[in-house]
Amino acid sequence: MWSLSVAEGDGPDLARGKAATASGSENDTNGPGNAVDGDPTTRWASKYEDDQYIQVDLGAAVDFDRVTIVWEQAYALDYRVQVSTDGESFTDVKSVSNETPLGSRATQVETFPEQTARHLRIQAGTRATSWGVSMWTLSVQRQAEPDVDLALHASVQASSADSDSTGPEQAVDGNPRTRWASKAEDGQWIQVDFAQPATFDQVAIVWEQAYARDFVIQVSDDGQRWTDVKSVSNKITELKINVNGVPVFARGGNWGWDELLRRVLPDRLADTVEMHRDMNFTMIRNWLGSSNREELYQACDEQGILVWNDFWQAGQFLPNPPGYVDIAADTIRRYRHHPSIVVWCGANEGDPPPIVDAGLKQAVATEHPEILYIPNSASGIVSGRGPYHWVDPATYVDNKIYEADSFGFHTEIGMPVVSVVESMRNLVGDEPEWPPSVVWNHHDWSTVGNQRVDTYQEAIDARLGESGSLDEFATRAQFVNYESHRAMFEAWNANLWQDATGLLLWMSHPAWHSTVWQTYDYDLDVNGAYFGTRKGCEPLHVQADPGTWRVRAVNHTTTALTGATVTARRYDLRGRSLGTPQSQRVDVAASATSAAFTVPAPDGAGLHLVLLELRDSRGRLLSENTYWRYGAAEEMRALNDLGRTRLSTETGGVRTSGGRATVTTTVRNEGDTVAALVRLSVRDSRGDRVLPARYDENYFWLLPGESRLVEIAWPARLDVRGRVQVSARAYNSAG
Structure with a gap:
């Protein structure tokens, strides 16, 4: 056990720091004193035997009426609370049974019109997890006789079992610690033979964490021909955000570190949040609470972007890190004045330990009561876990590619993104730029990680052929970047409010030069991913x-x-x-x-x-x-x-107002073929890119003779030398 507390009502812990002894300990490290030392990271562990005990000398006779135990996974199946005045003769105060497993379980009771049949089947549809379906107990009852379980010890069979120890008989053996678990497939079933016709109108299932998202209760007289009695849906209602009564479709990105070295240049946070607003985003997720910069929250307030704020837990959790919840409460108090914050999340892709979860929930309820707390970024009323690699853009509209088999409020989705050639050259520095090499690997180009860049490169090569240079590859990549990112958000648009309520890219903001998971690059230049996202949003x-x-x-x-x-x-x-x-x-x-x-x-x-x-x-x-x-x-x-085409540009003078410089340019396709995926880039008289720059249109197509008027703006504080120039380059531009 992690801790043993003794108290009267809500009073102090009378056992804290007192002398504790035990029947034995597994080693010198895990002695009984650990259970009363106030340190949630230490524990008492007994020898590997039954009938072990721990006792505390409270120092004097005191009044108490409760004992609180925080068990580790190795808990007692049953125990007695005893008291003594001399430490020798003990009197039982209470007997406790933990026959019911302490782990994940949920009881579901379904009633229906009274049936008389010999056989009953639970026909599952889709699974709620990546596992099969699993139940601790299946009970069949008549509401008029609730104490009679017709399924108890009955003959039972199932479509499958994932091991010899989790067969279907475990669901009707009367032992709440055993369970049936199917193979990891949809469409599994379990059925009971009562040996003779029985009358019933209720089924009770104690699900393990791997429950069925939907199932049908069926009956039969011969075990061959089945009649549906009731269809049941366990579909979760996804998170849906309303602001002042107005539903807001959350579209945005995950934000990790502001900057690799944790230092941010003046105005950079404001610039990058403005780029999120320009992509028509409505939310930024502060992943793992990675940013603690006041400027980020202030910029989101000003730009009207909602903030999903994580706490800091991911991976393996300590059961109750000292001071963790207190620090979380301080953090909530520090930032709660920002109207942009709409979610506090307990942990990334996992549930916090129960003590931490309860503490965080209470901290949010106390310090920021009007704001939602959820424990897990990828489960419950939200989903996540990718995909993080390139997939055929036509498949994003198929909800079967997502772990939850639904669109929902999806917190992480992304793919590799090779940006424009100028930024890629800054990435490789003095190293050879082509083909991809170790320097690319240092910037996330990995075939073994979630990004699976090999599928991304294969998609580009399949569409436009193998590239012979970095310039060629970066140019071709923008077709895939644009098409895929547009398809992600359009898939959610197509299912808006049916079961699609939010989509967040993994990720949207780069903390350093990268080849994956970004919409703009570290230089703050934009690419096909940026404008595909902007279009879909x-x-x-x-x-x-x-x-x-x-x-x-x-x-x-x-x-x-x-x-x-x-x-x-x-x-x-x-x-x-x-x-x-x-x-x-x-x-x-x-x-x-x-x-x-x-x-x-x-x-x-x-x-x-x-x-x-x-x-x-x-x-x-x-x-x-x-x-x-x-x-x-x-x-x-x-x-x-395709034949080469020529693009002409006519650019007006720079106008400055309200801290912004603006220029308007007209781009015209002078050729007799389409101009494919035209990229505009604003530069100063030295040829240097003006960054960051906001284009009201970019990466577009022009028909022969067609022109497009585009406004480009950038912060007036930038050191822009001489007259600006706007270059226009199509995939099939001449020269």
Whole structure:
């Protein structure tokens, strides 16, 4: 046991620091004094025998009416509390049974119209965890006779068992410490044969942690033909955030360290939080409480970005670190004046130890009572755990790729992100830049970690061929970066409020030069991931669902959109129209979506463009979205054979107001083919990039003869020399 406390009511611990003796200890380190020393990290452990005891000399006769024991995993199945006036003759005060396991368990009772049958089956559907389904006890009863368990010691069989020690008979043996556990597959079942027809109207299941997300109670007279009696759903209601009564779809990213060396240049935090706002994010998760910078919270307050704040536990937990909860309470008091904070989370991808969890819950309830506390960042009313590597972007809309088999409030999803060539050259420094080498490995390029960069590189190569230089690879990577990040958020958009309530990238902010899990890079330059994310997170948005190509309008605002129009046009790579444009009027309620038509693929078109527009009732453009649609990945290689095109830019003078410098440029495609994924970059007279810069559009496509007006802004404090220049480069730019 970790601790033994004796008290009267809510009074002090009378056993603290007193003399303790025991029947024995497993070693000199784990003696009985550890249970009363006030240190939650020390414990008494007996010899490996039954009938062990620990006793405390309280120093004098005192009044008490309670004993509190914090058990380690090796707890007593039963014990007696005894008292004595002389330490020799003891009187029993209370007998305690721990026959019921102290671990994870939950009892579920389901009633239904009275049935008379010989056989009963629990037919599970999907699993709630990555394990199979597991139950400590299955009881079948008639409510009029609640003490009679018809399933007790009955004949039982199941679809499977994960071991010889967890067979189905363990669920009906009357021992609450044994359990049936199936193989790690959906669709498992357990059935009971009562030997003769029996009448019942209630089933009670004591689930282990691996419970069934849904199941059907069935009955049969012959054990062959089954009749459904009741369908049961154990689906959890996902976290849904409302601010002032308005539902907020949480879209954002995980924020780790502000900076690798823990020092942040002036204004950098404000700049990077503003970049999150520019991506249309509504939330930042302060992962593991990694940042304690007041400037981060202040910037989130100013930018209207909600903060999910973790405490600091992850991995292996100490049962009750001294002072931990007190420090957590101090932290809550320090930051609670920030209106941006909406969640306090106990631990990353795990549950805090019970004492810590209870302490954190109470600390939040006391110090920040209007704010939600949840114990686990990836379980319960939220989910997580990736994927963290590249997957086919068309699969993000399939909830089966997620551990929880649902969209929900998903706290971590991401993939490798190779940024623009200039930033990558800063990453490699004086080392050879191509092919990827050890210096890349030093910056997270790993085939054995969760990022699995080999699948990312294979996806780029499959689409556009193997690259012969860093410049070529970084340019090609932006197609995959953009397409994949847009697809993540569009998958959640498509299921908005059905079971999709939030999505947070792993990660959004880099603390150092990296090749993975970022939207902008350490230089604060933007790339395809940034603008794919920004597109998928638009407050008013038009998108097409992969696979079906059903177009839908998305409204993340608080105002209904009425009389809007959705239009789809298809073009080949020379900018020629493929078929007749499609158009439909749509009304979209506030914080909702509205489906429109499907966009069929032209016969034999190969790689082509699908251009979507959403306009309001006055014809004003609200959203546009360009898809490069292909079947097999190699169809994208048509871009390698596409004729070269020339882009012209016409840039006005710099305007300065309110601490920001702004310039407007017009980009025009002067060629006779499409300009693929045009990247804009603002530079000063020396050719240096102006960073950070905010573009109201970037990484876009232009048809032949089409032009785009783009506004670019940056902090006026930057040292920008001479006249700024805006460069425009398409994948198929000439020269």
